[in-house]
Every structure is written in structure tokens, then in C-alpha cells.
Amino acid sequence: MPGLSVDEVACRYGLSAADIAKLGSAENPYGPSSAAQAAVAEAISRVQLYPSWTAEPLRERLAETYGYEQRNYLCGAGETEIISVLIRAFAGQGDPILMPAPCFPMYHLFAEAEGRVADLCYEATDRPSMAVDVDAYVAAIRPEHKIVFITNPHSPSGTWTAESDLRRVIEAASHCLVVLDEAYVHYSGDPGGIGLVEEYPNLIVLRTFSKVYGLAGLRLGFGVAHSGVIDVLLAAKPTWNVGQLQIAGGVAALGDHDFVAKTVDTICDARSYVQDLFDAKLDRFRCVEGSRSNFFLIELLDHDLNSTGVWQSLLERGVITKDGAVSFRGLGQRFLRADVNFRQRMDQLVAALGDLP
Ligand SMILES: Cc1ncc(COP(=O)(O)O)c(C=O)c1O
Incomplete structure (x- = not known):
């Protein structure tokens, strides 16, 4: 919120x-980002035109920036839109979705709004470090879960989960979709987990333009995963969910090093x-x-x-x-x-x- x-x-x-x-x-x-600002201003002259329904110019730039192919990327009106779409696409009514508690509230708010069950794995709050307790989280994963969330850096603590621990979660949840939310990864000093997508067909990594690029009001985020996961999400998302201004702003922001x-x-x-x-x-x-x-x-x-x-x-x-x-x-x-x-x-x-x- x-x-x-x-x-x-x-x-x-x-x-x-x-x-x-x-x-x-x-x-x-x-x-x-001033580059994004200029690109958005320039793109205003094209708003009579429908955008590419898959935000193709942005998918192209994402593939150039992070590797993989365009079909491995999904763009959305912020990560939050992608989170809502993937909850609808990967979990049915009454299905449980695992998340740490505390966590980014949209995970359980969307799950509950859509009639899915938010299964919160409560963390002790009397510890010196408020890092996610990975042992407890892995132990909480059950075959019934349809989605397992991890946030890295975590919110609200900002703490970091090591790649070896991420792998433990992804492997323990190999029967379902694992969502690795990297909204704040730029501040961590680590390149993050996009490279893991190659190894794990059950993983989607989410990123946003709202934080380090300063574009929270533009509404833009993306997910990267195996094309099988992306195809399911493309079929479930609203058709023209990313407009001309977002596409232009996102492409420019990615280059504003x-x-x-x-x-x-x-x-x-x-x-x-x-x-x-x-x-x-x-x-x-x-x-x-x-x-x-x-x-x-x-x-x-x-x-x-x-x-x-x-x-x-x-x-x-x-x-x-x-x-x-x-x-x-x-x-x-x-x-x-x-x-x-x-x-x-x-x-x-x-x-x-x-x-x-
Ligand atoms: C962990 C986390 N993920 C995702 C988001 C939302 O990002 P977006 O603005 O792209 O919807 C936030 C926003 O605060 C967040 O804290």
C-alpha cells in the first residue's frame, strides 16, 4: 500500500x-529518470495508436539487457498487475498460496480478493535480525501450494536471502510456481536471480520500474520466466495492459545507467x-x-x-x-x-x- x-x-x-x-x-x-521523462514526452504524439499488446519494443530491450528471448518476458502495469494475473492464472479457487509473514501485502490481498487462500508462514518478530527464516519457509512448503512467493531483498526488513537458500526454496517447490520478487534488487549490490530462470522452469522473476528508475506513477513492471509460464500469463492478462508511454519510458529507463x-x-x-x-x-x-x-x-x-x-x-x-x-x-x-x-x-x-x- x-x-x-x-x-x-x-x-x-x-x-x-x-x-x-x-x-x-x-x-x-x-x-x-530524465531519459525516461524525455521519452514519455516524445511518445505523447503516438497515443492515438494502440500499443503492441505484448509491449514488444520493451520485451526486445529487456532481452538485450538481461538475456533470454522476447518470449521469456511479460510486461505489466507495475509488478502488482503481474502478481494479480499470476495468482488468477496459476491458482484456482480455494487453492493455497504460500508467502512469508510479514511480506508485501499485495500477495495476500490479491489472493484473498480472488478467493484463493493466503497461507502465511509467520516469522518470529523477537529476533535481532528480521531476515526470512529459510529453514522454516522450506519446511512450510506443501504439495497443495500452487504458488510460493519469495521477495529479495525482502520487504519490510530489506534483508537478503542468499542464492543457495533461494535454490532450496525453488527446489522444494518444484511442483508449483515460485515467484521471486526483486523489486528492490538494485540496492542490494547483487545482480539478482534472473540467471536462475534458465535452470528452473517453475520460476518467474519479477522486477519493477517504480523504484530505482523513479517511475512509480507510470506503472510498469516485468516478469522473466520459461516461455511456458509466460504463455499462460499472456493468455490471462488484459490485452493492452501496457500503453505507449510506459513502453517508451521503460525502454529509455533501461539505458539510463x-x-x-x-x-x-x-x-x-x-x-x-x-x-x-x-x-x-x-x-x-x-x-x-x-x-x-x-x-x-x-x-x-x-x-x-x-x-x-x-x-x-x-x-x-x-x-x-x-x-x-x-x-x-x-x-x-x-x-x-x-x-x-x-x-x-x-x-x-x-x-x-x-x-x-
Ligand atoms: C516487494 C514489492 N514488490 C512489488 C511492489 C510493487 O511494484 P509496482 O509499483 O511495480 O507495482 C512493491 C511496491 O512497493 C514492493 O514493495
Whole structure:
């Protein structure tokens, strides 16, 4: 679920929009890739034309960028559209779908909306690291599951699952589709799991243009898998689900390497900066270690506090975060998720936390 908008918070608390730290939606603080912006503006002159129903120019560029062939790629209006299509295509009414809890809520929201059963594998929340417990996850896989989700880096913890552990999950779920969601992989310093698709016909890797490319409002994502998986999804997706502007923006963004590098550098620098700030300045809050993403979990160490109260107090101070109790099933009352953003915004977050009564 997206976090609150700057305008909403500015208006509600009488604050200036420029002073608000928007740390609840893991967007790109630099804005959109300028190459994508220019390509979208140019493509406006073609919007009287239907796009290719498979977004062919983008599939072509994806195949050039990541290998495989065009028929191995599916494009969608964000990863979330692809997630909804694959839940409908690969699981029937009443079928169980496995996911860690906490996880990206769209997995269980779509599953439940479509009459499928979200089987949440609950993680203990009293651990120093909030990384996915792969042993427990592998043990939870059953022959009845039709889909098994993994997110890497994970959300909300931002933690990383090693390739050897991913393989254990994919192999234990060889009877069904494994969805490896790599929405935040650029921030991990690892090339990610697209290379595994060659070995595993039951794997689909998902990526988005919403994060490192700064195109959350354009709505664009893709999946890469064996063509048998892609054919099933092509038959199930809405026909012209990706428009001319998305295709043009996506093709240009894939080539905007400088923008990606600048964003990743800034986020990685600010991620260690904010960890140090928490250690130096805050006693009642812990920055949970191990994030390789552009967000991290804040644990409330003071048992007189709860996440909803802290979330509200931060809002009043112009800092938007995600309340773990509301945004992530199974996370409980002791965590918030905050984005990594410019250093100045990290200062603002830490100052606001330090200011809480
Ligand atoms: C783990 C994860 N996957 C997918 C998405 C959604 O991506 P998109 O904007 O492409 O629908 C998000 C968005 O926050 C996310 O956190």
C-alpha cells in the first residue's frame, strides 16, 4: 500500500510541503529518470495508436539487457498487475498460496480478493535480525501450494536471502510456481536471480520500474520466466495492459545507467549514515540491521510505545513512514518501516524520533 501523500499531510497538519519527509513508499528521491521523462514526452504524439499488446519494443530491450528471448518476458502495469494475473492464472479457487509473514501485502490481498487462500508462514518478530527464516519457509512448503512467493531483498526488513537458500526454496517447490520478487534488487549490490530462470522452469522473476528508475506513477513492471509460464500469463492478462508511454519510458529507463548508479550510490551512503545516526542518537529505537534495500525497519525498544502512536507522532512532525501494525500482517505493534532517502531526510527522521514524548 502506498504511504500517505505529501499534500495530504501538509494540509492535515498545517505544514509546508517542502518540509515533509516522505518515507513511506520507497520511491526514488531524485524523481524520474530524465531519459525516461524525455521519452514519455516524445511518445505523447503516438497515443492515438494502440500499443503492441505484448509491449514488444520493451520485451526486445529487456532481452538485450538481461538475456533470454522476447518470449521469456511479460510486461505489466507495475509488478502488482503481474502478481494479480499470476495468482488468477496459476491458482484456482480455494487453492493455497504460500508467502512469508510479514511480506508485501499485495500477495495476500490479491489472493484473498480472488478467493484463493493466503497461507502465511509467520516469522518470529523477537529476533535481532528480521531476515526470512529459510529453514522454516522450506519446511512450510506443501504439495497443495500452487504458488510460493519469495521477495529479495525482502520487504519490510530489506534483508537478503542468499542464492543457495533461494535454490532450496525453488527446489522444494518444484511442483508449483515460485515467484521471486526483486523489486528492490538494485540496492542490494547483487545482480539478482534472473540467471536462475534458465535452470528452473517453475520460476518467474519479477522486477519493477517504480523504484530505482523513479517511475512509480507510470506503472510498469516485468516478469522473466520459461516461455511456458509466460504463455499462460499472456493468455490471462488484459490485452493492452501496457500503453505507449510506459513502453517508451521503460525502454529509455533501461539505458539510463548514470541515473541508476547515482540513485544506488546515494541510497547506499544514506543507509549506513542512518544506521550510525540511530546508534549514536537514539536509545528507544533500533534501526534493524541488515537492510540491502532502500528502506529499513525501526524497532521500538521502549515498551510504553506502540507503532501506531509513533507513526502518528511522526506524521505530526512532518515525517511519513509505514506503521508496521497496519501495513504488514504479522509484524505486530513494535515496528515501523522507513525509507532510506537523502541524508537531510534521515536527519529529520532521527530528530523527530528523538523529539517524541
Ligand atoms: C516487494 C514489492 N514488490 C512489488 C511492489 C510493487 O511494484 P509496482 O509499483 O511495480 O507495482 C512493491 C511496491 O512497493 C514492493 O514493495
